[in-house]
Amino acid sequence: MVKERLKRSIAVQKSSGLHRNPITIDKQIGSRVLVDGKKLINFASNDYLGLSQDTSWQKTLGECFAAHSSSGTSSRLVTGHGGFTEDVERQFAEFFGYDEAIFLPSGYQANLAVVWGLCSPAETLFYDKRIHASMAQGLAQTGSALKGFAHSDLAQLDRKLTAARAENPVVLTESLFSMDGDLLKTDEFAALRKKHNFFGVVDEAHSFGALGNNGTGISRDCTDIAVGTFGKAFGMFGAFILMPEGFKEFFHNFSSPVIYSTAMPEAHAAAAAALLKKLPTREPEREHLALVSAFLRSELEDAGFTIQGDAHIVSIEIGDEAKAAEIAEKMREDGVLAFASRYPTVPMNKAVIRVSMTALHSTADVHTFVSSIRGWYDRT
The missing domain is CATH 3.90.1150.10 (Aspartate Aminotransferase, domain 1)
Incomplete structure (x- = not known):
């Protein structure tokens, strides 16, 4: 059958x-x-x-994997949380202008980690109807009240935020939309964030590396959390979440994609550290x-x-x-x-x-x- x-x-x-x-x-x-x-x-x-x-970058990656462990061996919460990786995550957060960072195997998993770890029935989620499937498919399991707004229509988002009067509004969007190719109007988004005091989550997977000063993206001044991937402009594999202080501890305790996944290897962290030196030269x-x-x-x-x-x-x-x-x-x-x-x-x-x-x-x-x-x- x-x-x-x-x-x-x-x-x-x-x-x-x-x-x-x-x-x-x-x-x-x-x-x-x-x-x-x-x-x-x-x-x-x-x-x-x-x-x-880039042959020089390929050589650097090879050296990183030759010098460091190629496996995380277990989840972060068991024995896979290495001090070297922790230090590189701090470097990453500082480079992009955030307080904390965490590395994960894929952008899909990173977006699920944010949605499932951060959102609950206590929040009201406002989301661009063209956000990536990795965010969209995780929405229903949060138990949050869901309110979509038309793609890139920040005026409609404003109206919905005003009408909802939600106590804990969270807005999910992208900085460079993966299918439509349009950019988030960051100034307008920042103004709405100030007006409605919402918590912002922006997927910067397609802008990190390619846009902004030294490739640091375009949404730092208008969001609380940003999600990026290593597998696009960065020429690697894996993903990362950039976040405010204290949120990493929260994800360690409440985000199942973080809790139940094998940690990224130390060799990956070494490559990420090398990347931070490479990006300003590009x-x-x-x-x-x-x-x-x-x-x-x-x-x-x-x-x-x-x-x-x-x-x-x-x-x-x-x-x-x-x-x-x-x-x-x-x-x-x-x-x-x-x-x-x-x-x-x-x-x-x-x-x-x-x-x-x-x-x-x-x-x-x-x-x-x-x-x-x-x-x-x-x-x-």
Whole structure:
């Protein structure tokens, strides 16, 4: 029975244009990837600074793992809480302008750790309806009163906060939205935080490293907690939570993703410490990323596409799920790897081609991309 149900489910996915079949990357070569023997320009990577392809950074990571333990061996609350890691977490918090930090295996787990650890029936949660699935899927289990607001509509958030008059309001949002590519209006968000005295939680996964002074993101002045990942602009793996003083102890006691997970290895902490020295040196990459991303947005608009995006993530409106998937597949014939984002990642019939720019891309790469999508959009 289970096997038959799975077969039917896959058949429905295929017929509706929602089937997912991850491609296999044979090798990464700068801004290119090798797929089935063909070299493609990669516009689907979150390696915003190109660090994962940086040979000196790869060497540093190797040295960290050669010199330190490669396993945390147990959960933090058993015997996995190392003094070296604790010290590096303090360095991380200081670098980003927070009081405390904690490292976790993934961004998904970090967001769940925040939502499940922080929120209870005592809180009222106000959340942008386009927050990442790792936050959204944890909301129901908190027991909190839930009040969503339209994507990036801070005026609606203001009205909902005023109407609710909640004693313990918490607002969940992102600084750079992963699918739409728009930036949080930090000044407006800060003004609302002051007006309503809410507790702010901002997912900065796609902005840390790429935006802000030395890559420290954009939301420090308007939030209480920020969540980041090492697996995007930082060229590593894992995630981290930045928080006010005293919150780390709270997570150790009340956040199940922290309590019941094996601690990150000491080698990871060593790499994180090395990263803090690397980030301030990457300003040329951040500047190039901003320029080449702006160039892409301009070229797409000139080509007649409706797009969203304020920085290095650009969302190109397609609509139909099957058409978006076919365009992405056809673009590989032109040597372009792009990602078709479809339901449930985005609303039904709101499929997009999501583009991630990196510091490894050139203006010539942009021309190739725009020429390809323009040609296949008209023929699909």
